[in-house]
Amino acid sequence: MQHDGPDTRRGPGFSSVRRPVPGRRARRTAARARGRATESDGNASPNRPFRPCRHTRWVVDITVATESYGDVLFSSARDNEQTRLDGLTRALDPVSFQTLHDLGVGPGWRCLDVGAGTGTVSSWLSRAVHGPVTAVDRDITFLARKRSHLDVVHADINHTDFLPGEFDLVHARLLMMHLRQREELLPRMLSWVRPGGLLVLTDGVALHPEQYHHPAYREVMTGHFRMMANVIGSDLHFASRYPQILTDMGLAKVGLLAHHPIIGMNPGFATFVAHTLEQSEGHLLADGIAQNTLDEAVAHVRRPETREMFIAMLTAWGHKPHMTDR
């Protein structure tokens, strides 16, 4: 059976329905009409300068977002979601753990990990503080085995509250960028931090298309980020505003660390990116990306000698001031 357009009705673990691949001339005409790179328009050759075009840009229009993170895309019920997140944590955990250690997290701290996912950061925090850590997620499938050292809260953070000043640390990694209510949520998250405590946020930012070097990979990346904005309401640029936002919220000693995982160099990262693209396949094909372009991009990601960027990870933090600091 064949569906037209992105099929958000598909069940988890679904292997995507493929649309017929249009002929080469039809693809070229359609791509030109959309201003997208093709093999023959110059953008595709790695030896020629890349010409930005209309479709190298993407915007967040939350009015058109049709689902929330985890509803269909990146649902825990997808066959490859655990593998995808395991790849992510392998790539990011060493830097996250070192950053939290450097920020002074230690014995006795009361910590909240929001959107805890598979719980690797929550578990590290629990070891660092020598006690239980509160891990909240709207889907706790992957936290189930870690309950002994975590206080697992099964809740949507948009509809949950904690006590004012309840935590020494409120942490979220790769969550805020996907939440349409991100701007309203930040002051609420800060209210849960005790005066003198820390708010630490990590999110990914997309790069300029010229920084994706393989032509098919570049086209697919551009389509993927546009899709994330339009389907989920993800903001692939939000984290670049953290230093200003945290300063404007009155935080002290605001800092930022940029970490740039490289496909093929950071263990797990290629796995994460390949599975992310595989889950996005239905949307990407419906948006006009050719099946062979997508296959080429995924093969590029999976090649051990590939060295490409995907998103840059920005970790921002700040201390909630004591009343006397104001």
Ligand SMILES: C[S@@+](CC[C@H](N)C(=O)[O-])C[C@H]1O[C@@H](n2cnc3c(N)ncnc32)[C@H](O)[C@@H]1O
């Ligand atoms: C990209 S994963 C990141 C997981 C983890 N923070 C990490 O970095 O390994 C995003 C997580 O946020 C959770 N999430 C998404 N929307 C949420 C919401 N509104 N409330 C609570 N958790 C949410 C998802 O279920 C998922 O586990």
